[in-house]
Amino acid sequence: MNLSNGVEFNDVITGVIIDKLSEYDPSLRDRPKEDVGRKCSNGRILGAIADINSIPVFLKVKDFVERTLLEQFDPQVMTREMFVPLRLVDGQLFVAVANPWDAVPEDICYQKFPDCEVIRFVTPVAEISKVIESVSRTTAVSRSDLDAIEVDEMGEGVEDFNVTTSYDEPLTQFVAQMMSEAIKRRASDVHIKCEKERVHYSYRVDGDMGEKYDIPMKLRDRLDAFMLNLMGLAPEERTKRPGISGRFTVSYLRRAIDIRYERHRTYRGYHITMRILDKSHFEAKLGMGSLAFDESTLFELEKVMSIPAGIIVMSGPTGSGKSTTLNAILRELNRPEDNILTLENPVEDEIAGVIHCDLRDSSEFKPMITSFMRSDPDIILMGEVRDHDSAELAIEAAITGHKVLTTIHTPRASQIIERFEQIGIERWKIAQTLKAACAQRLVKLLCPYCKIKKSGIPEREVEKFNLDRVWTSTECYVKNNDGCPECQNRGYNGRAAILEIIPVTPQWSDALSKGTMSPYELEIEVRKQGKLPSLKESGLRLVSQGKTDFDALRKVIDMTYE
Numbered sequence: 001m002n003l004s005n006g007v008e009f010n011d012v013i014t015g016v017i018i019d020k021l022s023e024y025d026p027s028l029r030d031r032p033k034e035d036v037g038r039k040c041s042n043g044r045i046l047g048a049i050a051d052i053n054s055i056p057v058f059l060k061v062k063d064f065v066e067r068t069l070l071e072q073f074d075p076q077v078m079t080r081e082m083f084v085p086l087r088l089v090d091g092q093l094f095v096a097v098a099n100p101w102d103a104v105p106e107d108i109c110y111q112k113f114p115d116c117e118v119i120r121f122v123t124p125v126a127e128i129s130k131v132i133e134s135v136s137r138t139t140a141v142s143r144s145d146l147d148a149i150e151v152d153e154m155g156e157g158v159e160d161f162n163v164t165t166s167y168d169e170p171l172t173q174f175v176a177q178m179m180s181e182a183i184k185r186r187a188s189d190v191h192i193k194c195e196k197e198r199v200h201y202s203y204r205v206d207g208d209m210g211e212k213y214d215i216p217m218k219l220r221d222r223l224d225a226f227m228l229n230l231m232g233l234a235p236e237e238r239t240k241r242p243g244i245s246g247r248f249t250v251s252y253l254r255r256a257i258d259i260r261y262e263r264h265r266t267y268r269g270y271h272i273t274m275r276i277l278d279k280s281h282f283e284a285k286l287g288m289g290s291l292a293f294d295e296s297t298l299f300e301l302e303k304v305m306s307i308p309a310g311i312i313v314m315s316g317p318t319g320s321g322k323s324t325t326l327n328a329i330l331r332e333l334n335r336p337e338d339n340i341l342t343l344e345n346p347v348e349d350e351i352a353g354v355i356h357c358d359l360r361d362s363s364e365f366k367p368m369i370t371s372f373m374r375s376d377p378d379i380i381l382m383g384e385v386r387d388h389d390s391a392e393l394a395i396e397a398a399i400t401g402h403k404v405l406t407t408i409h410t411p412r413a414s415q416i417i418e419r420f421e422q423i424g425i426e427r428w429k430i431a432q433t434l435k436a437a438c439a440q441r442l443v444k445l446l447c448p449y450c451k452i453k454k455s456g457i458p459e460r461e462v463e464k465f466n467l468d469r470v471w472t473s474t475e476c477y478v479k480n481n482d483g484c485p486e487c488q489n490r491g492y493n494g495r496a497a498i499l500e501i502i503p504v505t506p507q508w509s510d511a512l513s514k515g516t517m518s519p520y521e522l523e524i525e526v527r528k529q530g531k532l533p534s535l536k537e538s539g540l541r542l543v544s545q546g547k548t549d550f551d552a553l554r555k556v557i558d559m560t561y562e
């Protein structure tokens with residue numbers, strides 16, 4: 001079973017680990033095994049593994065690696081055995097391993113350095129994988145190899161497509177390289193587009209589309225067929241349907257990564273979008289990683305989550321990470337005694353114990369949710385409220401005692417109520433069922449290795465964005481335009497979510513129903529109380545912490561309002 005972020009332990013070892021964890025939390029003993037993995041953080045599980053083997057835990061090893069030492073080991077072997085050497089000091093070789101019960105990494109190290117003493121640490125697979133990534137090279141396919149491909153010969157389908165190994169067939173190697181490069185760059189999507197005289201691909205990283213790379217025109221159809229083949233679809237399918245959706249899985253340095261595939265027919269051929277669902281940097285845990293909200297926002301979120309029935313709506317533009325946050329909320333709410341159903345298009349993140357349903361098209365929505373309600377759910381996640389039917393059903397579910405999580409497209413949290421009204425829901429209905437209106441944005445984070453210190457923000461900017469005058473002399477950081485190798489020369493690395501919550505308390509719900517208060521006045525009221533930060537305030541907090549810069553902030557938040 002999979003207890004610790006990627007390592008499969010057999011039943012005996014799993015039992016030993018659970019015994020260890022139960023010393024601190026006896027309730028774990030009676031839980032099903034898969035529950036233990038969910039209940040305990042990776043840190044705790046690693047701690048238990050280390051404890052049993054009497055070796056220390058080392059969570060973040062990346063910055064301690066001696067590169068010249070690392071380069072003496074074969075990336076393929078390190079990937080297979082999941083270990084990395086860190087340092088060689090006074091005859092002691094420090095090694096990070098994912099599975100201390102496995103003796104092979106130690107043997108490999110002794111073969112290489114027979115006179116050394118090997119000292120091991122337990123480290124998460126994702127971290128070891130990141131270190132190996134820094135020295136692994138996928139063989140690039142030359143343009144002449146691509147040009148030399150005979151277009152009429154069809155390659156065999158590839159099962160369990162390993163994108164970090166080498167293939168003799170140039171097209172296979174080309175796709176492997178394109179995909180592994182995308183994962184390495186932390187791209188969210190790969191786009192392949194056909195224009196009149198060129199076919200090209202590009203990556204979207206942290207919300208920005210990057211450089212376009214050309215693919216020989218004659219490979220247009222062959223590449224298309226190859227991608228369809230990965231999903232087990234015959235090439236004929238592409239002429240039958242205007243849009244094709246699917247999924248496949250690739251293996252990247254021993255991590256399985258899901259790829260969501262969308263292809264639609266265009267005038268000049270096709271446009272393929274592949275979304276990379278790499279869960280290892282998808283630290284979708286409330287309060288941690290990219291969802292490290294401030295204390296008061298987290299506290300309010302927990303409060304709202306504990307309300308037994310009602311709707312929690314997350315708003316924001318496309319790509320603002322709404323569903324990531326809802327999935328994180330769902331993880332927190334996930335208890336064996338609750339029946340949780342989701343209705344998504346498509347399913348992005350599978351959670352153990354939750355029944356996920358995917359909508360093929362919008363006509364399925366109504367019959368699906370009707371049959372849904374008969375299967376006795378406690379918590380429902382509805383991908384999106386887009387029309388009257390879906391809004392009505394969300395409200396109906398909330399009135400009949402269910403907890404409903406959903407998303408809607410509005411820029412500001414207070415506009416959620418008006419959006420429901422626009423699609424034909426009476427104000428009182430939404431006012432009485434809505435428990436929290438939330439808005440979210442993803443803000444790009446500065447690369448910590450190359451960011452540049454500034455002594456303040458120019459006066460003009462301070463005025464334009466209604467900022468306090470202290471910002472003219474507040475020390476902050478800006479992006480380095482040249483970047484560095486750590487951020488692939490982008491100056492930014494990763495994104496963090498900022499969240500604004502407007503809780504709808506019984507008192508406010510009443511005022512909204514009666515019409516004595518408008519949704520905007522409610523927003524102002526929440527601001528006046530000063531307990532919950534707005535998007536702007538949370539964004540400025542990230543600037544003052546040196547985590548992001550003004551440019552990144554004003555791309556996602558309207559900074560001109562108070």
Ligand SMILES: [Zn+2]
Pocket residue numbers: 447448449450451483484485486487488489490491492
């Ligand atoms: Zn950098």
